[in-house]
Amino acid sequence: MSSMLPYELKGLPHEDCLALFTKWAFNDGEEKRYPNLMRIGEEIVRKCKGIPLAVRTLGSLLFLRTDESEWKSIRDCEIWRVEQSEHDILPVLKLSYNNLPPHLQRCLAFLSLYKKDYSYHSDDVILFWMANGLLEHPKQNEEWEDVGNRYLKELWLRCFIQDVEDRGFFFIFKVHDLIHDLALDVSQRECKRLCSHAESIDEKVRHLSLCDDHQQLVKFPQALMNRKYVRTVILQQSLCTIDLSFVELCVSNFKYLRALNLRDSTLKALPDSIGTLKHLRYLDLREYRQIRKIPSSLYKLRRLVMLKMTGVPLMQLPDRMQSFIRLRCLEISIGATHLKEIRQGCWSSLQYLGLFHCESFESLFEGMQYLTSLRTLYLCTCAKLVSLPRNLKFLTKLEHLYVHRCGAINLDMELKEEEDQHLQLSLKTISLEDLDALKDLPRLLLEGSSSTLQWITLSSRCHAG
Structure with missing residues (x-):
């Protein structure tokens, strides 16, 4: 050759x-x-x-x-x-970075915590920024999530993020490798990707991503023992194998922790001490499939704004979960046939509710009308769910409704009462996918949102007449 x-x-x-x-x-x-x-x-x-x-x-x-x-x-x-x-x-990019407003500079720096070519989800990024106090106070008629979306769009317009894919109520994006290098360069004293137990860590580091891809990350790095002001811990390892003592040391050392991402962990328990993290706002436990018990102390985390527990095998929604009155984003999987009633005044700030792989339950919560701030409802793989409650008509801020892979559901929802003729709803998107039993669309919601509705998506095995 x-x-x-x-x-x-x-x-x-x-x-x-x-x-x-x-x-x-x-x-x-x-x-x-x-x-x-x-x-x-x-x-x-x-x-x-x-x-x-x-x-x-x-x-x-x-x-x-x-x-x-x-x-x-x-x-x-x-x-x-x-x-x-x-x-x-890099110097040219630094010139553009130096011309960003200070709040965007800090937000961009935080993207360095993830590996190159990572697919960022806008909703996760915004909640992460929110948990760390990076967002300006919302203007009139704005929510915190709107502020975060505004920041991301400005970074997109300035070419700091790219490959944007619209997914309805959120979007996926990437960061060019050279922009990632820039983010690493400007964030090195505050943000750190720790890829080896032997690495040194600056005393000013506040945000950590642990990315040991070559060996099981079992032991707590000694260099972290005296870094008590750490605000963020992210485990960046698919199906990572860590010891419970690792999480216990995170909890005991990092009392000011605001964001904890343990996604895809193979742990079978959470430490009882997790309830001592009184500043925690962001907790990601997705695909924590082997966990057998949620410690009661978890419900002391009253400052949580995001809790994602998709794949955690909960048999029922614990009563004390309704104590999370600041919660804005909740994703859960439930094994029960019926969900407990939502009490008035609970979850009044909730913007997003996702119910995934709830294979047994047949109906949504009683008291859905109390979720007065809800903007997105996502139901996925709820095989026995047969209908949606009529009290959705009271959710005047609901903008996005997704019902996917719920094979038993029909959405017949007719106008029955006088008040139904004059509803002022806000739905923009209705997405229906793989609904084998679907014969009717929810007329009540459609007519109530006639002035706001932009998209109705029907795909694969939807037979609405």
């Missing part, structure tokens, strides 16, 4: 770079109104040395900015004078 000479990848030609820059810096055709800006922009493009990501990022940074002094400040920035290799893009 003959050898081949290596092919050297070259930068994008200047004309193509300028066209790319123009696309991101101006609305279509608007560049003709600003010849002076275009001349400055051409100089900026030359400094990018044919690297498309640099061109696109700086173009998006200058979008809708028509003050020549702002363009000149980018062109004349000291960072261009720093000695760097021909294809070193």
Whole structure:
């Protein structure tokens, strides 16, 4: 076999770079109104040395900015004078990062806790930011989740996130490897991905991602013993095998913990001491399938805003779970045939409720009308669920209804009362998938949302007439 000479990848030609820059810096055709800006922009493009990501990022940074002094400040920035290799893009990205508002800088830095090429879910990211106090206070008629979505959209417009896929009430996105390098660079004193027991840890580290991919992460790293101000612990290892003492040491050492992600763990129990984490806001126990008992102390976590327990084999919703009055996101799996009644005043802040793999239950909670803040209801793989309760008509903030793989359900819901004629609902999306018994659509909800409904999706084995 003959050898081949290596092919050297070259930068994008200047004309193509300028066209790319123009696309991101101006609305279509608007560049003709600003010849002076275009001349400055051409100089900026030359400094990018044919690297498309640099061109696109700086173009998006200058979008809708028509003050020549702002363009000149980018062109004349000291960072261009720093000695760097021909294809070193990090200083250019740092320039764009430095022009982000401080709140977006901190939010971007937190994305460094996940590995490269990770598929981020916007709802998880927003709740994680919320748990760590990174979101500004909502404006009038806004929720915290709206603030987080606004931040993500701004990062998208500025090309710090990419490959965005809309999934209805949330979206999936990725971060370019070079942007990930930037996030690591700017967050190294506060955020740390710990991939070895032997690594040193700065005293100022507050957020940890434990990513031991080559050996079972059983022992608690000694370097963490005196880091009592840690706010975040994320286990980044599929089906990771950890010892209960590992979690116990997390709890006993990190009293100020705000976010704890133990997803896919093979543990069979949670430590009783978990209830001492009085600052905890974000708890992810998804696919914690081997757990046999939820410690009663868990229900002392009154500050929780997110609790995800999909795959945890609960036989019934514990009464004390309704004590989580600040909860905004709840995902659970239940084995009972009927769910306990929701009491008035409980879960009044809940924005999202997901019921997954509830194979036995036949009806939703009594008292659903008390979930007055609910915006998304997701029902998936509830094989014996036969109908939805009429009291959904009282959920005037409900925007997204997803019913997937519930083979016994029919959605017959007619207008029966005088008040049904004048409902003012807010549904935007109704998604129905793999509903073998479906013959009717919920007329009550459809007519009540006639001025807001944008999408009705029917797919695979839905037979609505």
